[in-house]
Amino acid sequence: MANIRDVAKEAGVSVATVSRYLNKKGYVGQKSAAKIEQAIQKLNYKPSLVARSLSTKQTHYIGLIVPDITNPFFPELARAVEDIALTYGYTVVLCNSDGNPEKELHYIDTLQQKYIAGFIITTSSLDAHHYENLTIPIVALDRKIEGPLPTVSSQNKEGAKVGTNHLIERGCKNVICLRGPKGVGPADERLAGFIEAVQDTSIQTEIIECSFQFDVAERIVKKALLGNPKIDGIFASSDVSAAGALKAAHALDLHVPNDLQIIGFDNVSLSEMTTPGLTTIAQDIYKMGAVAARMLIKTIENLPLEEKKVQIPVELIQRGTTRSEKI
Amino acid sequence: MANIRDVAKEAGVSVATVSRYLNKKGYVGQKSAAKIEQAIQKLNYKPSLVARSLSTKQTHYIGLIVPDITNPFFPELARAVEDIALTYGYTVVLCNSDGNPEKELHYIDTLQQKYIAGFIITTSSLDAHHYENLTIPIVALDRKIEGPLPTVSSQNKEGAKVGTNHLIERGCKNVICLRGPKGVGPADERLAGFIEAVQDTSIQTEIIECSFQFDVAERIVKKALLGNPKIDGIFASSDVSAAGALKAAHALDLHVPNDLQIIGFDNVSLSEMTTPGLTTIAQDIYKMGAVAARMLIKTIENLPLEEKKVQIPVELIQRGTTRSEKI
DNA sequence: TTGAAAGCGCTAACAC
């Protein structure tokens, strides 16, 4: 591989001039530029990004920390982040934290040793001050971290209210809320929305904690349904749990939506694959990822951020797990 | 941030000794080691991996090129790769190629400028010789690339045969094969398996090309079913297309598995989320990713490979889209 | 507009 010195020699100029040319910084004469360009072509020269990084102490890597890429929500996010990163010349490093603070810390540590440019964090196993003490840019995605960190999230509470009302309007009297894990921001917010929607009504409710996993949702819902046959509505705080609930209903020969109505949250692609398709509160997952990526890159490049806290709107998408008509 | 010179000074030794200590290479006396260790603690020293890379021309990054992380097969793969990478001290760079040769080439190019250690490639938009000309290690995953490249794949053909026979044994007389895109290795192999299973039988068959996308599978199958009401079996070459087929069947009020039996391929988590759950040919996706990652890391580290071409066994998993009993 | 040269922080050959 040719290096900058080879190019300089070939072009008959100094390495400094080549460097300036490469970075479009400082003056480079017409003739020099032309000769350098030629030399680059001839030698098929590609700058060593590692050497550059050593000088500048900057890379074009961004770290994406997710709990588990296997959870259908995150691939769509990752896709968006990667797309945007690519257009700005960054590449993304994938980190599965499993919600484990040590793993997360490990990644943050070792990637900093590699001069990673910044992180997008979709999990907050660590305390806020951990992040604030870092010297490199971070944006929090789908997890509100209090403090000054830039943040992008969805209208979780609002969405949950809309979803719950949708159930109520369609005649549900006994609804269970499959809340996500305690302490997980969006899960807490969605629960809050559910509660707001349901208070001051005569609806019977039950709140059950349930991880965002299909099989545990299925199991829990089956048990709940068996325990209380009057249940006629389920507000699930993710599509995966909604799908689990749907499966449980089928196993018990309940007709959805006639006997039981279900609403999910997220609008991951799974939600149209079930039969019937899941009515759900759609997040614009791609947009969330894209916005977060742009915010991160801006702060890496010291550009001003219009907003530090952005909320992406949600929208109800009606499919087959709720009745088509209000009652 | 402290650097190696600071540590050397603090410990009263030379940088070379510190370097030897760090890399456990060459001799370092007991006392020196102790002093160095102390200095490292005191200064909270972390070596700059970038500087190290510039010297060694090696990083601990591995690139994972997938067509689209959003396709449910790949997150599981990515997860496995990442897990293994982590245990060996590597981190993974995620690249979505969209099956686009230019994008793939772009990644390969720019990541080489970053001294990436190797690639796992789950797509072969490029000609085999493209890869062979590269100087850095590559392993092909789920895509056979002819030539000397290390490769891990599934028993696609065998699996397809088993799956098709499963359908035949359960009485299917008119089966359509939803083959994946032409030219995609596993899709071609699965088709070959289907054909082998079906030849010399009196089964009526139809082969339809269909991308691995839910909605196109749904559309295609609906049309096929409408066009030929005698169809009683579908061999889908991925779970996603099987799910699409199932949805189409439901839309036409066909009972699965009584009127129509469906079998998928992959055993992604989606396959247990539909109702009924998909009977499918299970690949051990995690294992595929893990084996590929280990192979890559071995070749990066110049360790010998026991096998250059490994095939992971598949296994039929019966769920609800085929009849429980043979006929 | 250009070049010389001093870093960036580490590794490794070589000498002691």
Next chain:
DNA sequence: GTGTTAGCGCTTTCAA
């Protein structure tokens, strides 16, 4: 066992 020192390939001051 340990230290000196010349790279690795680039950026960036400073002087010309």
